[in-house]
Amino acid sequence: MLQEVFSAAPTLHHPRMLTPLPSLTAELPELESKISFLPFVSYLKDKLPKVSETTSKFFTQLIDNLERRPALLSPMNNLSSLEEQSELLEMLCTALFPVVSEHEKNSFALSVPYQFQIFHHSEPFARLFLDQTKEHLLLPENLASDQLKNIECSMIYSHVLEKFYGIKLNDSPELVYPVSDANTGLKRYFKIKYDRRFIDVHLKGVLPPIHDCAVCLNTFRILDLEKQLQAMPLHLFEVEGFAVWVAEDVTTDESLETIKKILLRQKSCDMGIADELKEAIHALVGLNDIQIGLSPFLKVNNRYILDDTCSQNSLGGKQMLSNDPDSQAAFSMYVGFLSEHPEPITFSVLSEDLVRDIPLLKPVFDMGARSYIHYPMQNSDGLLGVLEIASPIPNLLTYEVMSRLEPAIPLLSVALLKSIDAFHQKIENLVKEKFTALQPSVDWKFAEVAWESLRNNDIGTPNVVFENVYPLYGAIDIRNSSMERSHAIQKDLKEHLVVIDEILNRLEEQVHLPLLEGLKFKIFTIQQTIQENMLTEDEVRINEFIENEVRPVLGHLQRMNPQLQKIVDDYFDMVQSPDSPLCRYRKEYEETLSIINETMLQFLDKEEDSVQKSYPHYFEKYRTDGVEYNIYIGQSIAPNYPFDLLYLKNIRLWQLRSMAEAARISHNLLPSLKLPLQTTQLILIQSQCISILFRRDERRFDVEGAYNIRYEIIKKRLDKVHIKDSTERLTQPGKIAIVYSNQKEVPEYQQYIEFLQNKNILQPGIEFLDLEELQGVNGLKAMRVAINLEK
Incomplete structure (x- = not known):
């Protein structure tokens, strides 16, 4: 019985050491590594009690044959002991790869432990991984020497750390070969699986403490290979046995991985990326005489539109042009048909009779297609696009071919979706890439500028400026x-x-x-x-x-x-x-800060919605340790609404009242807060009009002009200002501080204060204060008034 098995196994060639070109492995670290069949014999002996009687006889005969040759059980420096052992190696390979496992598909080799040196291989392995002269072992194209070094060292250290430290590394770099198929010319991918079961590693020196090495004991990865080689040099170890290389076809996995990497770039209908996606699909299908189309369906205002850039990536839509009424009509009919029939379909034979019945197939038939796969993709919002594969060969494209596409369809759907999103972003970018997300009160101005930019082909885009506006500034700060x-x-x-x-x-x-x-x-x-x-x-x-x-x-x-x-x-x-509990106090602080800020932001949003109705204005708020906001109001912001100073007075009174309300709300939060954090309220008065310019680089409005810049400087330096000749901060919990530089600004605000005092919102009395000099600013004064927090 065993003799029948042996005779059925094809004859393999004599053992011979094959290595890559020396220049490819010159920088690899040295390791004492020798061939030995003793680990393999030990492995078989362990297996004997667990296998069938027939397999046991086979293993026993193989063990006997090896043990009758003691030289094979000792570490070998060369292949002299193996030169006449072709038959024995054939028997060994039969044990590893039974004859029933289709020998012609078994792509394997036996190698020196942890070295890129093979001494025995199968014919399929030779066709894939040996050069044309059969003298050298090939390595993957574009594989850098440091990558090769990392692969070799990772395998060695994985074995060493597991055996001597009980640590199993998470890193497992592998060799992946791109190989051109001799029949189709397409790339296939093979991964080398490295079987180390027949390798023993022995210690020659003293093991270093693991904490001195470059192994992360949290992630179980080698963080710095050079440090690891210094701390645990390879001369501490010697290995003996042999490794088994097995080549596994991973074309499907690599094609899908290629598509994933392409998706990470997040480009739109870029021809280069479309071509890369098609190449990955080509490898996945594994056929030569095919053409691939992949095109998204784009919408504007919920209506499908014909885009020239995307239609060029289609097979059936290549001739359609967005400025051609007939093309637009044909595209609308095509999309309408797909919306009613979105299921994928394979036309194994594309004939004239079929085209007469389904006119939508005429463009691909006219281009020479005689078999065709049409795969629409959609989500809950409708059609995303379509994948097309065409071939001039009838019966080449079948349902079996379409099944190979199935694993890639979710990824291709994401690619189409990204392309659609990028198209929408492209539309929005006419405003947003130069400006920002806008408020309705000013977006009209940006729309005008965007239209002018389009009309001038993006040459000489004007600045967005609002002149003669009145600024208001407020800050709700969290004390200390x-x-x-x-x-x-x-x-x-x-x-x-x-x-x-x-x-x-x-x-x-x-x-x-x-x-x-x-x-x-x-x-x-x-x-x-x-x-x-x-x-x-x-x-x-x-x-x-x-x-x-x-x-x-x-x-x-x-x-x-x-x-x-x-x-x-x-x-x-x-x-x-x-x-x-080790971050309890920090969480309490952050939760308290978040509650106060969120409450203030929600309050300001609600108040802003209300006051916006009185007269359109620009309002921007931003979070610091509290909340700050800017308001700009004036005729240039709302040219269709006649401006009057009464609107300015109205919003100033609103600001003062809302500050008092914000203080009262934050005060009422105190019993529910984990930390008793209090807020302070600050208002800066500026009676003179200023001009504001939208700064594209910072995506925000800023003041324009030298005089107006003084206003910005004051805002930035008021945060912790003190009363003149004292250490007392101007801003205090339970009070509103109103800063001004011109005495003419006082009477108006006195009226507002008296009005709010009469309504019991503010407490009686006003403090008039001089402020300390700030860098670049002097002569500032302030009014301060207490808030009725219990109202």
């Missing part, structure tokens, strides 16, 4: 927010250090490790440093200490000592938990 954040971090880090100290105490009860005592001393030193105050550099130093010193030690003990695992697991669970 930076200090509160620092305190919160300080308390969290104190808690964290206490927890770590307790963990180290528990670990010391289980294991004697002086390093733990050293860590405890560092913790004590840090605790003393931040007992009263904590600087920014202290925060950085503590986080680095925890990350770079504490966590690696705990991680090592967690893996290497089962008795300590639960103690360390509990700590890591605590640190990683979303509700970890």
Whole structure:
């Protein structure tokens, strides 16, 4: 029976060492590696009790044959002991690849352990991976020497770390060969699977501590190969045995991966990308005499439109032109038909009779197609586009071919969707790429400029300027927010250090490790440093200490000592938990800040919607440690609405009243907040008109002109201004500070204040204050009035 199996297996050639060209492997590190069949024999002996009687006889005979040749069981420096062992290698390969597994499809080789050197191979392997002279082993095209080095070292270190440290690396770089098919000329992809089961690795020196190496013990990856080679040089090890290379056809996977990579570029109907997608589809289908079309269906105002750039990527729509009424009519009919019949279909034989019955097939028939696949793609919004494959050969394109396309259809649908989105973005970019997302009060101006830009072919686009507008500025700030954040971090880090100290105490009860005592001393030193105050550099130093010193030690003990695992697991669970008590104070601070800011933003949005109805104006708000906003109002912003100063007075009164209301709302939040953070309210008066210019590089409005810039400087420097000749801050919780530089601005605001005092919104009395000189600004004054927070 065994003799029949052996005789059925095709004859293989004599063993011969084949390597890549020396220039390709010159930079690879040296490793003592020898061929031996002892690991293979040991493997077979382990298998004997678990296999059938027939297989057991086969394995036993193979073991006997190998053991009768002791030279094969010893490490070999060359192939002299194998020169006359072709039949034995044939028998060995039959054990690895049974004859029933279609030998002609078995693409494999036997190699020196962890070396790019093969000494035995199958004929299919030779056709794919040997050069034309059959003298050299090929490597993948464009494979850089550092990539080859990374692949080889990763395989070696994976074996070493698993055997000696019990660590299994997550990295597994592999050789992937693009190979041109001899029949079709198309690229196919083969991945080399490396079987190391018949390799033993032996230690020749002393293993370095794992924490001295470049292995990340959290991700189980080698972070720095050169550092790893220095810390754990390969001369510490020797390997013996042989590896089995098996080539696996991964054309489908690689074609899909190619499509994914193309999608990451997020281009629109770019011809280069369309061609790349078609090439990937071509490889996926695996046929030579075909043409591929891939085109999106674009919409404007929910109506399908014919776009010349996209139609060029179609087979049936190549002749359609957007400025041709007949083409537009044909395209509308085509889309209408597909909307009613969106199912994919294969026309294995495209004939004149079929074209007469289905006139939509005439364009592809006229271009010479005699078999055709038509695959529409859609989502919940309707048709996304269509994939077409055509061939001049009848019966070439079948349902079996269409089935090969199925794995790629979701990705191609994404490609079409991205193309559609990019088209819509292209439309919007006529405004947004030069300007910004706009408010209705000013978008009319940008639309005019965009139209002028289109009309002039984007030459000499004018600036967007609004002249003679009145500015209003307000700031709702959270008092002492930076200090509160620092305190919160300080308390969290104190808690964290206490927890770590307790963990180290528990670990010391289980294991004697002086390093733990050293860590405890560092913790004590840090605790003393931040007992009263904590600087920014202290925060950085503590986080680095925890990350770079504490966590690696705990991680090592967690893996290497089962008795300590639960103690360390509990700590890591605590640190990683979303509700970890170790960041409680920080979360309380951030939640409090977020609640106040969100409440203020919602309040301003609601108020803005209301006041916008009185007269159109531009309103922009932005979040800092609180909320700041700018308002610009004037005739140039709303040319269709006659402007009067009463609208300015109205919005100034609204601003003062809304500031009081914002203070009252934030005050009422205090009982529900985890931290008692209070807000301050600031208004800056500017009676003179200014001009604002839209700055395209910053996507925002800014003042125009030297005098107007002074207004911006004042805004930026008012944040923490003090009352003149004192250390008291102007802004105080429960009060509105109104800053001005011209005494003529005071009477108007006095009237507003008295009105709101009469309505019991503001408390009686006004403070008139001189402010300290600011850099580049002097002579500022302020009014300050208390708010009735209990109203």
